[in-house]
Amino acid sequence: MRFTLHIWRQENARAKGHFETYEIDNISPDCSFLEMLDILNERLINDRIAHPVCFDNDCREGICGMCGLYINGRPHGNDDGITTCQLHMRKFHDGDDIWIEPWRAKAFPIIRDLVVDRSAFDKIIQAGGYISTTTGGVPDANSIPIPKHKADMAMDAASCIGCGACVAACKNASAMLFVGAKVSHLALLPQGKIEAADRVKRMVAKMDELGFGNCTNTYACEAECPKLIKRQNISRLNRQWIASLFGRDRNS
Amino acid sequence: MKLDPKIPNGPLAEKWTKYKATQKLVNPANKRKLDIIVVGTGLAGASAAASLGAMGFNVDIFCIQDSPRRAHSIAAQGGINAAKNYQNDGDSVERLFRDTIKGGDYRAREANVYRLAEVSGAIIDQCVAQGVPFARDYGGLLDNRSFGGAQVSRTFYAKGQTGQQLLLGAYGALSREINRGTVRFHERCEMMDLVIKDGRARGIIVRNLVTGDLERFAAHAVVLATGGYGNLYYLSTNAMNSNGSAAWVCHRKGAAFANPCYVQIHPTCIPVHGDYQSKLTLMSESLRNDGRIWVPKKKEDAEAIRAGKLRANDIREEDRDYYLERRYPAFGNLVPRDVASRAAKERCDAGYGVGTGYAVYLDFADAIRRLGKEAISEKYGNLFQMYQKITDENPYETPMMIYPAIHYTMGGLWVDYELQTTIPGLFAAGEANFSDHGANRLGASALMQGLADGYFVLPYTLQNYLADQINVGKITTEGAEFDEAENNVRQRFERLLKTSGKHSVDFYHKKLGKLMWEYCGMARNTESLTKAKQLVAALEEDFWKDVFVPGTANEFNPELEKACRLEDYFELAQLVIADAMHREESCGGHFRTEHQTADGETLRDDEHFMYVAAWEYQGHHQPETMEKEPLNYEHIHIATRNYK
Numbered sequence: 001m002r003f004t005l006h007i008w009r010q011e012n013a014r015a016k017g018h019f020e021t022y023e024i025d026n027i028s029p030d031c032s033f034l035e036m037l038d039i040l041n042e043r044l045i046n047d048r049i050a051h052p053v054c055f056d057n058d059c060r061e062g063i064c065g066m067c068g069l070y071i072n073g074r075p076h077g078n079d080d081g082i083t084t085c086q087l088h089m090r091k092f093h094d095g096d097d098i099w100i101e102p103w104r105a106k107a108f109p110i111i112r113d114l115v116v117d118r119s120a121f122d123k124i125i126q127a128g129g130y131i132s133t134t135t136g137g138v139p140d141a142n143s144i145p146i147p148k149h150k151a152d153m154a155m156d157a158a159s160c161i162g163c164g165a166c167v168a169a170c171k172n173a174s175a176m177l178f179v180g181a182k183v184s185h186l187a188l189l190p191q192g193k194i195e196a197a198d199r200v201k202r203m204v205a206k207m208d209e210l211g212f213g214n215c216t217n218t219y220a221c222e223a224e225c226p227k228l229i230k231r232q233n234i235s236r237l238n239r240q241w242i243a244s245l246f247g248r249d250r251n252s
Numbered sequence: 253m254k255l256d257p258k259i260p261n262g263p264l265a266e267k268w269t270k271y272k273a274t275q276k277l278v279n280p281a282n283k284r285k286l287d288i289i290v291v292g293t294g295l296a297g298a299s300a301a302a303s304l305g306a307m308g309f310n311v312d313i314f315c316i317q318d319s320p321r322r323a324h325s326i327a328a329q330g331g332i333n334a335a336k337n338y339q340n341d342g343d344s345v346e347r348l349f350r351d352t353i354k355g356g357d358y359r360a361r362e363a364n365v366y367r368l369a370e371v372s373g374a375i376i377d378q379c380v381a382q383g384v385p386f387a388r389d390y391g392g393l394l395d396n397r398s399f400g401g402a403q404v405s406r407t408f409y410a411k412g413q414t415g416q417q418l419l420l421g422a423y424g425a426l427s428r429e430i431n432r433g434t435v436r437f438h439e440r441c442e443m444m445d446l447v448i449k450d451g452r453a454r455g456i457i458v459r460n461l462v463t464g465d466l467e468r469f470a471a472h473a474v475v476l477a478t479g480g481y482g483n484l485y486y487l488s489t490n491a492m493n494s495n496g497s498a499a500w501v502c503h504r505k506g507a508a509f510a511n512p513c514y515v516q517i518h519p520t521c522i523p524v525h526g527d528y529q530s531k532l533t534l535m536s537e538s539l540r541n542d543g544r545i546w547v548p549k550k551k552e553d554a555e556a557i558r559a560g561k562l563r564a565n566d567i568r569e570e571d572r573d574y575y576l577e578r579r580y581p582a583f584g585n586l587v588p589r590d591v592a593s594r595a596a597k598e599r600c601d602a603g604y605g606v607g608t609g610y611a612v613y614l615d616f617a618d619a620i621r622r623l624g625k626e627a628i629s630e631k632y633g634n635l636f637q638m639y640q641k642i643t644d645e646n647p648y649e650t651p652m653m654i655y656p657a658i659h660y661t662m663g664g665l666w667v668d669y670e671l672q673t674t675i676p677g678l679f680a681a682g683e684a685n686f687s688d689h690g691a692n693r694l695g696a697s698a699l700m701q702g703l704a705d706g707y708f709v710l711p712y713t714l715q716n717y718l719a720d721q722i723n724v725g726k727i728t729t730e731g732a733e734f735d736e737a738e739n740n741v742r743q744r745f746e747r748l749l750k751t752s753g754k755h756s757v758d759f760y761h762k763k764l765g766k767l768m769w770e771y772c773g774m775a776r777n778t779e780s781l782t783k784a785k786q787l788v789a790a791l792e793e794d795f796w797k798d799v800f801v802p803g804t805a806n807e808f809n810p811e812l813e814k815a816c817r818l819e820d821y822f823e824l825a826q827l828v829i830a831d832a833m834h835r836e837e838s839c840g841g842h843f844r845t846e847h848q849t850a851d852g853e854t855l856r857d858d859e860h861f862m863y864v865a866a867w868e869y870q871g872h873h874q875p876e877t878m879e880k881e882p883l884n885y886e887h888i889h890i891a892t893r894n895y896k
């Protein structure tokens with residue numbers, strides 16, 4: 001297959017960025033999107049055309065959350081429930097123009113080309129996205145039975161990979177889906193209830209401080225989330241947050 | 253070099269208890285004055301740093317990626333073992349210990365393995381307390397599944413994302429310590445060298461991957477938790493940034509490297525389909541609980557399938573060869589990985605492979621008939637989806653195609669019972685050490701080991717080491733040792749950036765991987781290893797003549813990162829080959845075709861090879877010297893590994 005690629009190039013955080021166009025040919029439809037970029041880079045290196053295009057990636061199987069490209073106006077490209085590394089060229093048409101950009105959000109500054117700094121997500125988690133435990137001295141794992149459907153719901157919320165697509169998809173660059181997923185995961189479990197009120201307050205305050213926008217309920221985040229994290233997690237976050245203001249501990 | 257495994261004396265089951273009762277302690281006020289560097293934020297690194305931070309030590313932790321949560325541990329799918337005996341199926345610490353020793357083909361250290369089994373239960377307790385959403389049954393209690401090499405159900409899991417959930421648990425604990433200020437986290441920082449002062453590990457040089465700056469960090473002790481070197485083979489199930497370099501720079505500085513030839517080949521991965529391919533995706537071992545592996549019984553059928561004239565579902569039941577069930581009736585599809593991998597290779601080499609010829613079927617039709625599509629989707633939904641996205645085929649309707657691929661490295665830095673390497677003050681945990689898995693790791697045991705090392709072993713043993721360090725005072729980043737280490741790194745960059753050849757780093761990495769897979773992969777012999785040795789040397793020469801590393805060292809430059817790692821792989825490859833060559837026996841993942849039984853099983857030579865081979869670096873291109881740590885089995889009765 002053959003494609004015309006328009007790729008955002010930006011040398012570093014301070015430099016001005018621009019789109020650069022590259023033609024690429026002989027791409028197998030079974031090739032993954034990132035492998036297609038590997039092939040492009042190989043050529044940029046061999047023919048001394050330009051510095052290879054920088055993009056983040058690691059596991060290449062949709063679990064580490066490291067990859068994330070804004071492709072033809074959609075985070076992670078034109079397929080549902082997948083990350084960029086799971087996108088395959090068979091999803092495109094021969095001869096397509098493909099526009100490739102980094103995540104764009106104030107809280108995610110660009111490092112180089114398509115690589116952005118998502119450490120703001122870590123900072124939100126550090127503000128309280130955990131259950132306080134110290135190693136050792138915990139009860140037997142089966143001492144607290146948890147209803148299966150609750151455990152399953154917690155698991156679904158916990159599958160967030162921290163990729164940032166929800167922020168990139170949102171016109172306000174809001175992180176509510178990401179934060180909602182973590183708050184829900186922990187609040188749904190008995191172990192997590194004890195700190196629930198404090199947790200939600202601290203995480204939301206940190207999110208605001210770091211420059212993420214407000215949620216205006218358009219749910220572009222849900223539509224683009226590779227792990228199909230549901231909007232109900234945002235509702236639960238809101239309920240928890242309101243309850244925390246009144247010092248009540250509402251957990252469902 | 254003197255190897256002292258420091259195994260406490262006394263009966264096996266009491267060693268660890270005794271160690272803990274008599275180890276030296278550091279009082280709370282002094283803990284704050286002791287600095288620890290942890291390299292790596294995978295299960296081993298994150299759990300160690302979180303535990304040490306909570307104890308009151310002053311910790312700095314580093315990783316290559318942009319967040320601790322990205323470490324390769326996140327990708328582990330199937331599960332984690334623990335001897336909880338929640339299923340009342342006869343499990344016990346003793347049985348998990350025995351299964352692990354046997355699974356490792358009697359090439360692991362008894363005392364370490366016993367301790368691993370002993371602390372396994374506490375890991376599950378810890379994770380549940382952190383909020384890890386393990387799968388549960390309808391009564392609300394924890395569910396289990398079976399993994400290869402075991403006849404009990406002791407594997408805990410969280411859908412097909414167990415590693416993710418365990419790592420997020422450890423990441424949560426780590427985040428809490430970062431928030432409390434006991435741990436400082438450094439993202440996108442790659443360790444480039446180890447600094448040794450007065451014979452002890454005292455610091456590291458890291459490259460800030462965003463700015464390119466070299467930075468120095470000093471500490472009283474260094475913990476390496478940097479994962480395995482499976483990517484030596486280029487195509488593997490490991491993440492792109494997984495590498496062997498941190499361990500290798502320590503090896504260059506004097507840390508012994510043990511059993512490098514023990515690499516694990518996982519039987520169930522999505523087969524190779526093109527040269528542009530960058531990685532192989534694992535289909536979890538847990539699938540073998542319900543999937544049945546087969547190839548056509550008749551060669552004509554296999555040929556017709558390869559030619560696209562027949563499809564899997566066209567082959568009648570009686571024309572299918574469920575070769576694992578046929579050869580190993582007792583364990584069937586759940587034989588250990590090395591056994592299953594070789595059996596697949598044997599069938600494909602004999603001409604019965606499907607797909608490109610290097611693939612076999614993993615079929616769920618029976619399980620779907622028995623349990624319903626819903627139940628299968630509940631258990632393996634995300635794996636099925638992953639498979640479909642990659643191959644464009646629906647595994648609910650047509651069998652998966654799989655083939656073995658490089659997955660895990662049992663070899664690594666040699667460590668004693670305290671997880672200390674041969675360099676005082678340098679500890680290694682998780683996949684980076686030569687670990688507790690002998691010549692073959694059982695499924696769901698790497699997560700167990702990484703967390704055992706980090707949560708329950710290092711907090712004791714590191715403290716024992718640090719108790720003597722209270723009076724040395726703050727370690728600084730000044731001095732000739734730091735200067736020299738930093739200069740070496742700089743010179744290394746210069747050497748690589750001077751190149752102006754025709755090919756990219758990946759071009760060479762692919763070649764190296766392919767030749768290692770071919771000549772030092774699933775089956776090895778004197779001839780293939782001799783060839784591999786020459787080919788690696790020639791490729792390395794060519795690399796220096798014709799590679800091109802673009803850009804500079806003072807910018808975000810992934811090509812430079814890759815070039816450094818590949819440079820180390822050339823040396824590591826030679827060591828893997830030398831180790832494979834010297835080990836004139838077959839055991840676990842190391843299969844020498846000269847040493848096999850009449851029906852193609854591994855043939856160990858306990859009389860001559862019942863030892864750990866620990867190699868010492870002698871300089872670039874110099875043959876390394878080897879020291880033996882004899883394995884004394886006091887508790888277990890040695891037997892042939894039999895899964896029939």
Ligand SMILES: Cc1cc2nc3c(=O)[nH]c(=O)nc-3n(C[C@H](O)[C@H](O)[C@H](O)COP(=O)(O)OP(=O)(O)OC[C@H]3O[C@@H](n4cnc5c(N)ncnc54)[C@H](O)[C@@H]3O)c2cc1C
Pocket residue numbers: 291292293294295296297314315316317320322323324325326327328329330331332414415441442443444477478479480489490491494495497498534536659660681682683684695696697698699700702
């Ligand atoms: C696809 C897949 C599935 C698996 N499934 C299972 C399973 O179901 N059960 C099981 O028990 N095991 C499984 N394993 C094996 C298991 O996941 C790994 O062995 C284990 O997670 C390794 O953990 P670790 O902490 O030692 O290292 P890793 O998780 O690999 O972490 C390495 C860390 O070191 C850092 N690092 C590396 N080099 C440097 C450097 N130079 N400077 C700074 N930082 C560095 C990295 O950034 C990373 O943070 C699986 C492995 C794979 C590949």
Ligand code: SF4
Pocket residue numbers: 159160161162163164165166167177178181221224225226227228229
């Ligand atoms: S909620 Fe979804 S889109 Fe947002 S970070 Fe998590 S996985 Fe990515």
Ligand code: FES
Pocket residue numbers: 056057058059060061062063064065066067068083084085086
């Ligand atoms: S590279 Fe890990 S999710 Fe894409």
